[in-house]
Amino acid sequence: MANDQVLVLNVSYEPVILIHWHRAICLVMAEKVTVEAVEDGRALRSATAEFPYPAVVRLRRYVPATRASSLGCSRRSVLRRDGFLCAYRASSPVCATRAASVDHVVPRSRGGGDEPTNLVAACVPCNQLKANRTLRELGWSLHRVDPAHAMPLFDLEDVPVAWRPFLPVAA
Template identity: 50%
Template structure:
């Protein structure tokens, strides 16, 4: 089980093991805001198993705004829905085909089903008479910049917002 670490301003900061979280709590550096599962017994103390902790002091973070583009990320951004037909997507497609100068960017990559991918081939959506159901863009928000939140505990949702 892992723990979501919130900065003193309640913004999601990191994901750590619950053991690491307990060390922070015992050291007085964090407090538990949500817990679940069986309590943790360590030495003479019993603690609730933390799923979310809040840092006592604000930590400054430097983050570049850019989220690295990846196949998995594109599928996640588009909720595994094909950008052309809306059915379940298992691949990604270059809107402007790579062979024609299309690049690996958030704006040029969309989730795609195998059927549409094969049918589209080397053409643009316009040439096929297709339209995009979404406007592909770089995803934003804490759910994208904090590592390890791809598989999340339900108790994290309120802090991470809607972007799944």
């Protein structure tokens, strides 16, 4: 994770989104968020003032967390969750086994979303052959039975120390 990202929490302390520090400062100045944690040893300076560098901010008004399910659901976290193995290796005729891409089980063009339950690791040949078709159309099956099995919101190895008290424990 880049160190210029700031974690945004809902009023209820649920992680909602990551934003750039510029946006976080604008929200602080507009009094739309409260700074919950700062980065030690870093400050933002102007000609006349110095502000602590925000690491975690909390919204002052509740916002329905519709995007919270995909927060932290990065390509890297999906590949790590699936052990860098292609989810289609049991049934694909072109599988290279080692996954290097992420595929939507239900294609986005067919209404599939970016939630962790619809994302799986896939090798490039399988991903290209599958294209925007469903598993049923191809006669394929997932090697892993449940794509929804525990996936932490964030991989705690990759997050700043200041964020850790505000994130769910990795499974």
